[in-house]
Amino acid sequence: MILVYTITSILLTTYAVLLGYYHRSFKQIPEDEIVPVDFVPQTRISVLVPARNEEHNISYCIGSLLAQNYPANLLQFIIIDDHSEDATAQIVKNYKNPKLVLLSLEEHLPAEAINAYKKKAIDTGIEHANGELIVTTDADCIAPPFWLRNIAYTYESKDSCFIAGPVKMELQQGWLTKFQALDFLSLQGITAASVYKGFHSMCNGANLAYSRSAFHSVNGFRGIDAIASGDDMLLMYKIAQQFPGKITYLKNRAAIVTTEPAPSLKTFLHQRIRWASKAQAYEDKSVFRVLLLVYIMNLLMLTILITGFLSLQQLAWALLLLAIKTGIEWPFMHSVANFYGQGKLMKYFPFYQPLHIIYTVVAGSFGQFGSYEWKGRQVR
Numbered sequence: 001m002i003l004v005y006t007i008t009s010i011l012l013t014t015y016a017v018l019l020g021y022y023h024r025s026f027k028q029i030p031e032d033e034i035v036p037v038d039f040v041p042q043t044r045i046s047v048l049v050p051a052r053n054e055e056h057n058i059s060y061c062i063g064s065l066l067a068q069n070y071p072a073n074l075l076q077f078i079i080i081d082d083h084s085e086d087a088t089a090q091i092v093k094n095y096k097n098p099k100l101v102l103l104s105l106e107e108h109l110p111a112e113a114i115n116a117y118k119k120k121a122i123d124t125g126i127e128h129a130n131g132e133l134i135v136t137t138d139a140d141c142i143a144p145p146f147w148l149r150n151i152a153y154t155y156e157s158k159d160s161c162f163i164a165g166p167v168k169m170e171l172q173q174g175w176l177t178k179f180q181a182l183d184f185l186s187l188q189g190i191t192a193a194s195v196y197k198g199f200h201s202m203c204n205g206a207n208l209a210y211s212r213s214a215f216h217s218v219n220g221f222r223g224i225d226a227i228a229s230g231d232d233m234l235l236m237y238k239i240a241q242q243f244p245g246k247i248t249y250l251k252n253r254a255a256i257v258t259t260e261p262a263p264s265l266k267t268f269l270h271q272r273i274r275w276a277s278k279a280q281a282y283e284d285k286s287v288f289r290v291l292l293l294v295y296i297m298n299l300l301m302l303t304i305l306i307t308g309f310l311s312l313q314q315l316a317w318a319l320l321l322l323a324i325k326t327g328i329e330w331p332f333m334h335s336v337a338n339f340y341g342q343g344k345l346m347k348y349f350p351f352y353q354p355l356h357i358i359y360t361v362v363a364g365s366f367g368q369f370g371s372y373e374w375k376g377r378q379v380r
Contacts, residue, residue, distance in 0.1 A: 001307065001314065004300055008321060011297040016328045018290065023332040025193035031251040031339065033153075041152040044074045046131030046212075050121035051092075051139035052082035057260060058091050058139050062100065070148045072099065076131055079139075080105055080121040088139075103128060118205075119221045119231045126215060135209045136231075140260040141167075143207075150255040151209050160248040161214040162239045164195050165207030166256045168340045178348050179355060180261045180268060182333070185345070189336030195249035200286035201240055205232035207257040214239050214246075229274050237284045256340065269363060276367025291364070298360040301325065305354060326350050 047065060051058055058079070065077050078101045081089045092102045105117065108124045126134055133155055137143060147165075154163055167188060169181040191202040218238040224230055240247050262268035276291075301321060308318035330349070337343045 001304075004303060005317060005321075008297065008300040008304060011293065011300065012321065012324055012328065014293060015297055015325075018293070019328050019332050021199075022190055022193040023335060025197045025199075026189050026332065026335055026339075029192055029196045029249060029251045032253055035146070035149055035153045039149075039153055041071055041074060041149065041156070043133050043152045043155055044076075044131045045070070045133045045135055045148055045152065046076045046078060046125070046129035047135045047137065047148070048122055048125035048129070049077070049079045049137055049139050050082055050118050050125070051079055051084065051088050052117070053084050053086050053088060054139035055084075055086040055088050055091060058088055060142055061137070061139050062092070062095060064142045064144070064147075066095075066097065066100075067145055068143070068148045069145045070152070074131075075099055075148070076101065076129065078103060078125045078128060080125045082117050082121050101128065115228050116221070116225055116231075118228075119225055122231055123220055123225075126212060126220070129212065132212060133209055134212050134215060136205050137208075137257055138206045138259060141206050142170075142258045144254055144256065146254045147207075147257065150250060150252050154248055154250050155209065155211075158248050159246065161211045161243045161246040162236060163209040163248050163250050164191060164203035164236070165209070165250045166192070166252070166340070167204045167206045167259055168256050168342065169261050170258050171342065171345075172261060176265060176268065177261045178345060179352050181342060182337075182345055182349060182352060183272075183356065183359075185336050185340060185342065186329075186333060188340070189332060192249050192251055192336075195247060196251075198247070200290065201233055201237040201247075201284045202287065203232045203236050206259050207255070208232055210235075210239060214243060218242050227277075229277055233287075251339075253339070253341070269359070269366075272359070272363040273366045276363050294360065295364040298357045298364075301357050302361050305357065322353055326353050 049061060062077070062079070068075065077099055079092045080103045081092070082105045089102060089104065092100065103124055105121050105124060109120060114120060122136060133152070135148065135151060151163055151165065154160060169177070169184045171177060171181055188204070191204065194200045194202050221231070221235065224234040227234065236247070262271050304318045304321060308315035326349070333349060334343070334346055337346055
């Protein structure tokens with residue numbers, strides 16, 4: 001076990017340096033830039049919302065889109081129904097709003113099954129979009145009223161061709177929601193820091209914008225269209241390679257999109273396994289190296305926690321290393337949670353550490369070597 005303790009300590013030291021870098025970078029990002037009152041948007045925007053079996057959420061999403069403070073003549077909303085087996089499509093049809101377009105993915109797919117339905121949904125939406133700027137979100141998300149206005153201002157003032165925006169998880173009752181929210185905050189903080197510094201490519205498809213011309217310039221999802229996940233990060237990397245210096249992170253509370261937590265532990269794990277499944281497809285090796293560091297460190301931490309049941313001495317070592325890991329992450333997580341207005345979650349942070357270690361190892365392992373179920377489909 002001495003070797004395990006030694007390697008774990010070295011990895012924790014490396015992890016501490018990395019987290020310190022993320023923390024400093026996150027704090028350096030200018031935040032809440034005020035859009036001038038005389039700003040008149042010139043950008044035509046098409047908002048794409050892939051939806052599958054979202055009858056309980058789609059009305060809230062559409063309501064937030066129709067309430068956007070943005071010139072109506074420059075807006076288009078496209079809902080792409082991905083073979084829903086519930087009333088999702090009918091709910092969209094009931095709006096009868098000329099700015100709201102409903103597409104059926106079934107009408108645009110070959111007869112054989114594919115693996116990347118969401119990418120095909122977005123691709124289909126772009127084919128029917130009339131906007132210069134493509135904005136994507138999810139059907140279980142709610143956008144604030146000035147969301148698109150902030151995106152357009154960033155796009156026009158910073159000459160960006162790709163904008164990654166902030167996302168937070170809606171807080172609900174129960175331990176699982178709090179755990180998900182904390183995990184999501186860590187991902188969002190790393191996303192903001194890494195995009196701002198150009199360290200590696202991270203983003204979330206729930207709040208994303210890119211020029212249609214940039215999408216076509218990199219041939220869209222070609223080359224990554226067989227991978228179930230990655231409609232956000234893998235595309236971002238392609239665009240970043242062709243348009244260096246044109247990637248922006250929008251750190252503004254007025255642009256935070258709120259997403260629903262997974263309703264059950266099984267759904268949560270399948271969601272995170274889906275996210276982890278694209279790791280081997282990353283051409284951005286800095287992302288892969290970070291993921292590998294985190295996975296191996298947590299795997300060794302899990303080993304140490306398990307062996308802690310064998311003797312009091314090993315338990316003491318396990319608790320010490322767990323406390324060190326918590327201390328390393330605390331300052332970064334505290335800053336991110338405060339930005340998102342979810343600082344009260346930090347009181348749960350130390351207690352979720354063992355669970356987070358287990359989840360990281362499970363999701364990372366199954367993401368690379370197993371299949372998973374997502375929205376009623378078995379995905380490789």
